[in-house]
Amino acid sequence: xxxxxxxxxxxxxxxxxxxxxxxxxxxxxxxxxxxxxxxxxxxxxxxxxxxxxxxxxxxxxxxxxxxxxxxxxxxxxxxxxxxxxxxxxxxxxxxxxxxxxxxxxxxxxxxxxxxxxxxxxxxxxxxxxxxxxxxxxxxxxxxxxxxxxxxxxxxxxxxxxxxxxxxxxxxxxxxxxxxxxxxxxxxxxxxxxxxxxxxxxxxxxxxxxxxxxxxxxxxxxxxxxxxxxxxxxxxxxxxxxxxxxxxxxxxx
Amino acid sequence: xxxxxxxxxxxxxxxxxxxxxxxxxxxxxxxxxxxxxxxxxxxxxxxxxxxxxxxxxxxxxxxxxxxxxxxxxxxxxxxxxxxxxxxxxxxxxxxxxxxxxxxxxxxxxxxxxxxxxxxxxxxxxxxxxxxxxxxxxxxxxxxxxxxxxxxxxxxxxxxxxxxxxxxxxxxxxxxxxxxxxxxxxxxxxxxxxxxxx
Numbered sequence: 001x002x003x004x005x006x007x008x009x010x011x012x013x014x015x016x017x018x019x020x021x022x023x024x025x026x027x028x029x030x031x032x033x034x035x036x037x038x039x040x041x042x043x044x045x046x047x048x049x050x051x052x053x054x055x056x057x058x059x060x061x062x063x064x065x066x067x068x069x070x071x072x073x074x075x076x077x078x079x080x081x082x083x084x085x086x087x088x089x090x091x092x093x094x095x096x097x098x099x100x101x102x103x104x105x106x107x108x109x110x111x112x113x114x115x116x117x118x119x120x121x122x123x124x125x126x127x128x129x130x131x132x133x134x135x136x137x138x139x140x141x142x143x144x145x146x147x148x149x150x151x152x153x154x155x156x157x158x159x160x161x162x163x164x165x166x167x168x169x170x171x172x173x174x175x176x177x178x179x180x181x182x183x184x185x186x187x188x189x190x191x192x193x194x195x196x197x198x199x200x201x202x203x204x205x206x207x208x209x210x211x212x213x214x215x216x217x218x219x220x221x222x223x224x225x226x227x228x229x230x231x232x233x234x235x236x237x238x239x240x241x242x243x244x245x246x247x248x249x250x251x252x
Numbered sequence: 253x254x255x256x257x258x259x260x261x262x263x264x265x266x267x268x269x270x271x272x273x274x275x276x277x278x279x280x281x282x283x284x285x286x287x288x289x290x291x292x293x294x295x296x297x298x299x300x301x302x303x304x305x306x307x308x309x310x311x312x313x314x315x316x317x318x319x320x321x322x323x324x325x326x327x328x329x330x331x332x333x334x335x336x337x338x339x340x341x342x343x344x345x346x347x348x349x350x351x352x353x354x355x356x357x358x359x360x361x362x363x364x365x366x367x368x369x370x371x372x373x374x375x376x377x378x379x380x381x382x383x384x385x386x387x388x389x390x391x392x393x394x395x396x397x398x399x400x401x402x403x404x405x406x407x408x409x410x411x412x413x414x415x416x417x418x419x420x421x422x423x424x425x426x427x428x429x430x431x432x433x434x435x436x437x438x439x440x441x442x443x444x445x446x447x448x449x
Contacts, residue, residue: 006421011404018407019414030426035419042419048428068428076412099429 001038003080005088007096008035008045013074016045021074022111027052032068032096034089036075044075046089051104060102060179060189068097070105070180073117083120090121094182101186107176114198118178126193128174138164141172273343279332282313282339283320289385292326296378301330303370307363309336310371312352326378387413 010026013033017026032048050056051069060067073086094100106129107115115125134141137159144154151163159167176198181187303310309331313324321328331339342350357364387410389395406414436443 004421007424008419009422010425011402012417012419012422015403015407015414015417015419018404019410019412019416024408030428032424032426032428035421037421042416050428065429065431076416093428096424097427097429 001079002040003085003088004037004040005034005046005085005092006037007092008033008042012042013045013047013072016042016074016076017047017072019074020044020076021072023072027071031071032093034092036078036080036085036089038078038080043078045072046070046086047072047074048089048093048103056104057102060186062101065099066101068093068100068103070103081120082117086117086121090180101182103180103182105178105180107178109173109176112200113176114200115176115178116200118180119197121180123178123180124187124190124194125197126177126179126190127195129177131174132172134170134172135159136166136168136170139166141170275341275343277319277339277341279328279337279339281319282315282328283318284325284328285321287385287389288325289382289389290325290378291380291382291385292378293380296374296376296380297326297330299370299374299377300326301334303367303374304330304334304336307367307370308354308356310352310354310367312342312350315341381409383410383413386410390415 010031010033012035013031014026016035018024026047027049029050034046034048036043036045047070048068049071050064051071054064056069057063057067070086070090073082075082075085078085090103093103105115105118105123107113107118115123119125133144135144135147135154135156136142137147142150147159148154151159153159156167156169179190181190304327309327313327314322316322344350357367359365359368390397390401390406390410401409403414403417
């Protein structure tokens, strides 16, 4: 089936996210949206943005115009491998924005994700983020900033009294952080931070905590987050966005 | 069975017109829509019942030429449940607006104002889209719902069952390797000029 990738409207991306992505939300700010068509039919979008924080580049010594985030991969039923779609989308992004040096993305263990897609695409794994404290309201988890902007307070007591009886803090698992360097210098700079890919693991809801946070099963996190002595795919990577295809082929 | 009882287009003078035939019917003669995209809500249904009890019947319901209900399934059901039996049916081909005039009500009376709010509020609270039925209707190319739901609204309601529009490639609005020269506050319009890094 013929696959075509090209830039698409924000409306098309919003549709894809609402229809196909578990978050059902696109986020604000500047976005570059790449649509995917198979046999002429729209099947979804790969969406890049500036990310939630203006400091996204700081840990890498980059300014905001040199780094972006892959914020959503929202695809409905399709036949082409997702890793191929993402890789071509990255090429289009790079052609449009030659000043970019790095793409960052996150994988959320709260949803059982370890970043299999990024692993298939040959992105570099650089460990976990800090865990976040979110606020549960009416069964939904919201960022404290969203709550403060909506209700002008983050006070759990106030929220319990005025908004939802279930209001409470929920500590989330740290997210997996993947990066794709877009030039040799960036790749070299990141090399010391690269870790072995985490492996997929079934996590279960911890009913012993009020937050209901997920925990890995007995045996701890060693399987989920192996140290650098574990298996790694770094050796198959290249210095440009074509590399994911090479990497993918190596594992086919 | 609907029975012709009178012909009147002007409620003020009782004048006759062949276009608008007024008949009466038993409420039980009208049949609910078996593909109603509004599943309704218990609270909305209770509000309709309460409104009918307190203020009497307000806006009309709509039926097709066979007496099947197009709009007003909840009202019809609630009316039967509170013991109403008959309906005044105005036969029309859609070229004229059908106006229901309540001769016992003044809008500026407490009951008139409350009924005005109840009419809107019962619709609001009583709306709960049935995703299965709506998806089925949305997938039917002969039924054009495009003026009623944007693609994103359909996706919000139906998820991956939403009909996928024929989106075409478009030039991107932004680049991510450029910083905006200025940023405008959406609330007050103040603009910050930003130095390029």
